[in-house]
Amino acid sequence: MPADTACRLPELEQLERLLEHRALNHEVLQYIDGLPLYKIEVGQQGPDIPVLFLVGGIHGNEAIGSQILLAWLEHLLARLTWDSGLQALFERVRIVMLPLVNVTGLEHSTRANAEGIDLMRNSPMRARGLRLWPLAGQTVSPKLPWYRGSTLTLENQAIIKVMQHTRQTANFVLAMDLHSGFGTHDRLWFPYAAHRQPPAHLAEAVALCDLFNGSYPLHDFYTIEPQSLSYTTHGDLWDHLYDTARMDKGPLLLPFTLEIGSWLWLRKNPRQIFNRLGLFHPVLPHRLRRVLRRHWSLLEFLLRATADHKHWIPTPETRPALNRLGIQRWYTKD
Numbered sequence: 361m362p363a364d365t366a367c368r369l370p371e372l373e374q375l376e377r378l379l380e381h382r383a384l385n386h387e388v389l390q391y392i393d394g395l396p397l398y399k400i401e402v403g404q405q406g407p408d409i410p411v412l413f414l415v416g417g418i419h420g421n422e423a424i425g426s427q428i429l430l431a432w433l434e435h436l437l438a439r440l441t442w443d444s445g446l447q448a449l450f451e452r453v454r455i456v457m458l459p460l461v462n463v464t465g466l467e468h469s470t471r472a473n474a475e476g477i478d479l480m481r482n483s484p485m486r487a488r489g490l491r492l493w494p495l496a497g498q499t500v501s502p503k504l505p506w507y508r509g510s511t512l513t514l515e516n517q518a519i520i521k522v523m524q525h526t527r528q529t530a531n532f533v534l535a536m537d538l539h540s541g542f543g544t545h546d547r548l549w550f551p552y553a554a555h556r557q558p559p560a561h562l563a564e565a566v567a568l569c570d571l572f573n574g575s576y577p578l579h580d581f582y583t584i585e586p587q588s589l590s591y592t593t594h595g596d597l598w599d600h601l602y603d604t605a606r607m608d609k610g611p612l613l614l615p616f617t618l619e620i621g622s623w624l625w626l627r628k629n630p631r632q633i634f635n636r637l638g639l640f641h642p643v644l645p646h647r648l649r650r651v652l653r654r655h656w657s658l659l660e661f662l663l664r665a666t667a668d669h670k671h672w673i674p675t676p677e678t679r680p681a682l683n684r685l686g687i688q689r690w691y692t693k694d
């Protein structure tokens with residue numbers, strides 16, 4: 361990779377420094393305006409392996425998601441040189457990571473890509489029921505925010521293709537896509553964004569939620585809920601990927617979106633509103649370091665929950681009660 365390309369994007373430079381590590385496989389899925397969209401893989405490459413699928417940088421002004429993934433990846437690769445427990449874990453699980461998806465948006469610190477398209481409004485999913493315009497996605501102009509575009513972007517085509525390929529060689533896929541910018545606390549969202557109906561795998565969402573809260577009682581700063589409790593949108597990529605996966609006979613896909621509550625950083629440091637990334641990114645160095653490490657326990661949990669999914673995935677016996685619990689918890693309020 362020419363050095364000038366890496367210079368255009370500091371996160372790309374950080375990623376390319378890690379590519380030499382022998383535990384890591386990489387592939388360039390696309391070049392977009394000359395910038396590479398990388399797929400990274402760590403772990404067992406054989407068939408029928410559970411996969412933790414991690415995505416960052418869908419919105420270019422939310423670089424913190426990419427930075428968290430890269431910092432965690434660097435931590436894992438350093439541990440893999442000496443930690444036999446972690447080496448053994450990666451014999452039975454694989455990470456597939458697309459840490460810098462919207463490379464042109466990241467380069468210019470814009471939410472949309474260089475064509476003005478919001479990747480999280482670009483899938484074919486259409487919202488139903490009450491929705492806010494233009495937040496829910498609009499087709500009027502790429503000059504306005506939340507533009508849906510008229511065709512599937514190269515970035516989303518790449519994610520969809522990697523997901524299809526991943527599911528062909530996996531027996532289970534747990535996904536997390538990292539964002540920032542909504543609200544004052546951290547949320548873990550599951551489908552749907554398009555409407556208020558529960559997903560077919562509500563029981564799995566309850567099981568994973570309770571597994572995390574039971575195993576990490578001091579990490580109670582995540583609100584786990586369907587995205588539609590916050591707002592509904594057209595074109596959510598994870599709704600689309602989830603529904604596509606549900607239609608075929610392949611392995612289960614359970615997608616989550618981490619929405620880091622960045623408004624809190626603003627309240628503690630109001631001057632950062634004048635910074636270009638201020639609304640979506642911690643500006644003070646100590647806060648950045650804290651945010652970079654804050655989600656490692658969640659990532660480690662997701663990795664282990666993926667490897668040992670057979671120990672917590674609902675059975676035909678436990679599923680009805682978990683489903684009822686999910687309806688009570690998230691779908692009985694208006």
Ligand SMILES: [Zn+2]
Nearest residue numbers: 419422539540
């Ligand atoms: Zn976002």
